[in-house]
Amino acid sequence: MLFAPGVPVVRAPTYRTPPGAGDGGIVWIPRGPSMSKPLIIRTDELDDESASWVSQHADLAHVEVDSPEFQKFADEAAGLLVRTATTVDEALLERMPRLKVVGRGGVGIDNIDVGACQARGVRVVYTPEASTQAVVEYTLAAMLDMVRPRIVLDEPVDRTEWASLRAEIVGFHQLNELSIGILGMGRIGSRLAGALGSLGCTMNYCDLREIPAQDRHGATPLPIEGLFAESDVISIHVDGRSANRRLVNESLLQNASSSLLLVNTSRGRVIAEDDLADWLQANPLAAVLLDVQEQEPPDPANPLWELDNCFIAPHLASRTRTSLANMGRVVQDVVAVIQDEQPTWQADPSDPALA
The missing domain is CATH 3.40.50.720 (NAD(P)-binding Rossmann-like Domain)
Structure with missing residues (x-):
């Protein structure tokens, strides 16, 4: 499995760093019979507290969509964590056959095709009050x-x-x-x-x-x-x-x-x-x-x-530590959906704001 740099790895019997990976490289953990945690991919930033919390419930991989490594993780991922920089459209969903939920850390979700997600049974959660x-x-x-x-x-x-x-x-x-x-x-x-x-x-x-x-x-x-x-x-x-x-x-x-x-x-x-x-x-x-x-x-x-x-200005209005931590709490709803529980904030495809 894959883990974000800095996130504690508590169950891996062995690990290695992929060739050429320096600081910020992806740590690969071989899957074994005992490793039953679901996989969540994050493509954008996530605060340390949220990353630590989600690592208790899922295996977390930090990899960008355009990375050559992305597809090997996408095949197994149950969750996807994004911010503004990642567009979730039909093409991306096609690459993630086991995806159950997309979590958007932030208020707006216009970078997510909620209709396409709904058609595939993928739920979308976000943090409308975070910032x-x-x-x-x-x-x-x-x-x-x-x-x-x-x-x-x-x-x-x-x-x-x-x-x-x-x-x-x-x-x-x-x-x-x-x-x-x-x-x-x-x-x-x-x-x-x-x-x-x-x-x-x-x-x-x-x-x-x-x-x-x-x-x-x-x-x-x-x-x-x-x-x-x-x-x-x-x-x-x-x-x-x-x-x-x-x-x-x-x-x-x-x-x-x-x-x-x-x-x-x-x-x-x-x-x-x-x-x-x-x-x-x-x-x-x-x-x-x-x-x-x-x-x-x-x-x-x-x-x-x-x-x-x-x-x-370089998109600074929501950039406080408190606001970023609030956005990071979308991980709780992502894990809730993966565990077949009801999330706090789920996007409604019928909302006119998504039209």
Whole structure:
């Protein structure tokens, strides 16, 4: 069997390291009559605590889909653990004849063909509440960064320079003086509205669903066209369904404020990046923070790189130790399915968000 580097191996009578495997190489454990644990493959990162836990219930192999070693493990794997980088489609499922469950450590599952999984009797589990707090904190910090410029001194300055800096670095607005739009009022959007409401902000939102009053936190519903026309700041929190691809495009941006501040921590595909680049070039007072992009990392030829009012971050919103540990707990649902138990969070193929 195969084990991830660093995961305790407690039952292997013998082992060897495959030729050419250095640090991070795969440890191969010969299968014997007593080795009855199911095999789970992980293709992406997994925190140490989760890896240690799952190793008590299954044999864990860390191997990427495009590795030459993958197929020898895929033939026997009962579980597959993925994050954002791995696409689970019909072609991959075809290579895994014994697969029972796919576990996605994270909120979105648009990289998984849930319908194809269902057709093969493969269940999909995920962690929809894992990163809500982390993303809300990051989004709020991004908004404040854009509204309240600041510098940090790394060397002493004299009184003249001190006074000059204080005169120069002055915010034009406070956050509670701006109209803030929230595109997508799910777990993250609603929690963000609560945080903004506590700061006294005026908020509007747009969502496909009717949002209960207690989850609006004082935000007013608007159609998407009105949200872009009336907002000074917009934060995007929609899912990755196909209908949301290029949702934010030229027709919406042309009616937006020429000084709009736009933050996207949801899915890169929801913004038409070519339209955004044109709009930012024509509106130098506007600014955009893209924590997610259509292609990650973005192509060096992407025109957004050339714009001073476009800030690109490497998909950091959910990157806290707590959030990553929460995502890792998907292993518990993966093991539950393998053991014919009911998981806590299973993807519903009829959910419109998966369309």
